[in-house]
Amino acid sequence: MAASYCCCSSTINLSTPFLGVRRRRRLMNLASDRCFRPMKVPPKVIALLWGPKRTAEQRKDNPSLGTFPLTGPPSENLSSAGVRPLEVCVSVLSSISKVPSKDWDACAMDATGPEKLNPFLTHAFLSSLEESNCAVKETGWLPQHVIAQDQFSNVLGVVPLYLKSHSYGEFVFDHSWADAYYRYGFQYYPKLQCCIPFTPVTGERILVRDCWFKDQVFSILVQAIKKLTEKYQLSSLHVTFPSESEWHKMNDFGFLQRIGMQYHWKNRNYNNFDEFLMDMKQSKRKNIRQERKKISIQNLKMKRLRGDEIKAKHWDSFYQFYRNTTDNKWGRAFLTKDFFHIIGAKMGDHVLLIVAEEEGVLVAGALNIIGGDTLYGRLWGCLPRAYYPNLHFEACYYQAIEAAIELKLKKVEAGAQGDHKVQRGYLPVTTYSCHYIVDEDFRRAIQDFLVHERDQVKQVMKLLNDSGPFKVGLD
Secondary structure (H helix, E strand, O other): OOOOEEEOOOOOOOOOOOOHHHHHHHHHHHHOHHHEEEOOOOOOOOOOOOOOOOOOOOOOOOOEEEEEEOOOOOOOOOOOOOOOOOEEEEEEEOOHHHOOHHHHHHHHHHHHOHHHOOHHHOHHHHHHHHHOOOOOHHHOEEEOEEEEEEOOOOEEEEEOEEEEOOOOOOOOOOHHHHHHHHHOOOOOOOEEEEOOOOOOOOOOOOEEOOOOOHHHHHHHHHHHHHHHHHHOOOOEEEEEOOOHHHHHHHHOOOOEEEEEEEEEEEOOOOOOHHHHHHOEOHHHHHHHHHHHHHHHHOOEEEEEEEHHHOOHHHHHHHHHHHHHHHHHOOOOOOOOHHHHHHHHHHHHHHEEEEEEEEOOEEEEEEEEEEOOOEEEEEEEEEOOOOOOOOHHHHHHHHHHHHHHHHHOOOEEEOOOOOHHHHHHOOEEEEEEEEEEEOOHHHHHHHHHHHHHHHHHHHHHHHHHHHOOOEOOOOO
16 A cells, blocks of 8 residues: 655755756755655645646547557568558557457467466456546546557557556655656656556566567557657656566666565465475464464454355455555555455456454455466455454465465465565565656656665665575575
8 A cells, every 4th residue: 555745845946057966966865765754644635736837738539659660571470361460550548448358358468478367457457447436537547558559450569558647556656756856846747657556566568469570569669658758748657567577678768777675475386384384484483373373262264255255245344444454554545345346246266355254244354366376465454443463464464375375376476565574474576667757867866866776675685585484495
């Protein structure tokens, strides 16, 4: 869940020349998150339009981003009509509903492969966010999905893209960058965001069909979203939680590279939970067993529900749990009750809801999504004013591990934040993001900051891995 921040009160003279080393140093300091502190109240403003207004080209529905030629041997891979594709037409769509689900999902499947299916990239998940009014213009998430088609209208690639008027729900924090722009009289918002809304899960972002010219389509799409940034006269374009391979590729297109950290559990071909425990140091193994015993002592019953086993009453209860979590942590409830009902209907057995019952009454739950080789832990909550020691660890971590072992999945992604995850078997892994900053001076300043930040993240990850809970010698 994203934290809320406010600017510190220091002032900058806007007449300072935009030249020289002094400016870069000041911009670099502003790019640091030290310029921000947590707010004590939840934000009530959804759209933050800082800085002076600038004249921008009138945005039209479904604008074209141009037609690009394809190059290659004319004898290769003819279309169904017996003619080789010669060009790629790229345009912007204001809703994912304008793309047939079979075409979008074909791009997503080809981008990842069926064995590594990422369910958050599917038409079902992304359309659920729009249909439930979570990722829409009114919440500061205006869909601007990009689609590439050949001259026969065959869909060759798609990009989940949003025009954003704030930085909430992204999990790669750039609030201080917006503050730096504001202090120099520039407008940071709106910006373009290529991501899965409210979902810090790594996966492909440029979704391209598996064809002989896929590298060309990838390049065309990346250049197209950069062109859209300039067409709309925006400050920046951000690609968050891309795959590592995409992260490297985008460096060649002028994107700044940033890394972060999450906690994942790795399945070493375990047959059961006890086998996993035997790989841990004795003290950690003992602690986990003690924590799990406390669940039965509290007369709690854990259940793992999938597909049709999840009823409307479960989603109603889980929404109450979710709102309790967001309210207590001063976060904004990005997701609506309708969203949970819709993904339950659309995504079927990909949804795993772990619930805790006390005397037949639901008291807590954890939402997970099942992918091709990964269990994705997403949201957690319990009844208001309820306290059950260690229930959070049981529902979110230990039940997820048991489910992954049972489903023969390779890993569990438990998300960011929380060093306590390390002692429960979830180790730090690197996450990635790419940032295209239009203004050259700001780009250089942020690049300097990212170099120092990257060194710090790597150092923290090393310290956490060195003090990990597993026996020496495990990979």
